[in-house]
Amino acid sequence: MQITRRVAFLLLPTAACGKTTPARTVPASSGCDTPEVVCFQSHASVRHIYGTEPIPLPPVRWGMIWDGAEWQPPTPETALLALTTRYHHPFGYKPEGAAYALLRQAMEPRPEEELDAFADQLLQLLDGGNEAYRERAELVLLVAALTTLEPGNPGIPYTRAVDVFIRWYESFEDRTDPMAVRALTRVAWVGGLDYVRTVFEASDQPPPCYQPHHGRVRPGETPPEPPPEEEWCPNVAVWCNAGLLLLEEDDGPDPDLYDQLCTRFG
Secondary structure, three states: OOOOOOEEEEEOOHHHOOOOOOOOOOOOOOOOOOOEEEEEOHHHHHHHHHOOOOOOOOOOOOOOEEOOOOEEOOOHHHHHHHHHOOOOOOOOOOOOHHHHHHHOOOOOOOOHHHHHHHHHHHHHHHHOOOHHHHHHHHHHHHHHOOOOOEOOEOOOOOOOHHHHHHHHHHOOOOOOOHHHHHHHHHHHHOOOHHHHHHHHHHOOOOOOOEOOOOOOOOOOOOOOOOOOHHHEOOOOOHHHHHHHHOOOOOOOOOHHHHHHHHOOOO
8 A cells, every 4th residue: 555645834934934943743644654844934835835845945045046956045146047037936936035145145255356246247237128137136236235134134234236326327328317317216225325415516407497387377368488398397407316315415405496496386
């Protein structure tokens, strides 16, 4: 008689996995071997129950790469591959996780030159034409730069994320391009307000712009001919883009002046 091997899967909170507290088992049916208990995170659970054998997970799983046989700490090569393919994160695993862990050195120390070289590869994704890869690279750098440590974000903040976003911003010939504005915003988000302040101070204040006053023409009057559309508010200017990021700063633009030049009333 063939005896079936029965494995009991137990879904526990992340904090419980890898701890010394014993997990409860699910009793096996009569005629089966003694059940085993496998502790795993919820993101891996669906794929686990499809396999004939449980996949062992090490105590540290955040950001690790499944290579088909075992979990491995990320390397620059595997982290980049995880960002640009679905092959290396088969359990619904976020593709950015390995890159977070790598840049933040969450599992093991990495040479500074290696981290900077990996950040250069992220810059190439930012400059590339693949929107999904660009968004992933942005997210990696934003999380890598976080200085507030949380249970889901261990490691050391990668302080040079701001340099990558600055280089991305400076790669645009037209600094009013929507993608350039996005890059400058990311600079501010990772602690680069000093750079944003430099950009603001070096930019020219735009001229007064035309505010269309709808409904303010008296009956029988002919409304004045409006100026060309490029002169309408809001001004498309670096001064406005950088000024928006500095409005809450003491040395930022005057809010009333900013509203007059960089917003549309009515």
